[in-house]
Amino acid sequence: MDNNWTRHHRFLLRAFLTLVTSFLLYFTFIRQVRIKINSELVYPAFVQYAESNNAKIIPTQRRINIIPNGHSTPRGFGIPFGGYFLLPFTILLISRDLKVASGLIGYHLFLFIGPPSIALLYIRGNNLAGTFLQINEMIFTLIFLTSLLYGGNRIFNILKEKKPH
16 A cells, blocks of 8 residues: 555655665765875875975865965865765755756866866966865855755655655
8 A cells, every 4th residue: 555654754764775875885985085085196296286386285184275385374175075965965866856966976076177277276376266266165165055955945845745644
């Protein structure tokens, strides 16, 4: 018997399993890959390039911050496909909006190329590149929040339609 009540609970079970699976996948595999890429590839390449241009690099596990010669405030970029990707992506998967989820993947693929390229210009002393890095951070936050709200609204509408009476 497939009534609204069982469909409602089936959706909640699927949502819970999707959340658990994505977070397990992230913490067991994706996070380690991100840290390894940052610490063994991105960070050493940027340090070498920064030293030849008299700039300083301040690394974290998820970001590369740059202080060019003559500047005091760091600007930088984050390593894509982290927690700010995982949560909205999982919510979009739960809401079954694969079109927006694939757009989020595309944006994070762009983050592998765009911000590091701009950061190289910033290391060389291009102040406009530093402005673009700040704009990128704002767009990143905007996309994260918009994706969360959009996916959350879709889930709310799904639950409202399947609510048992």
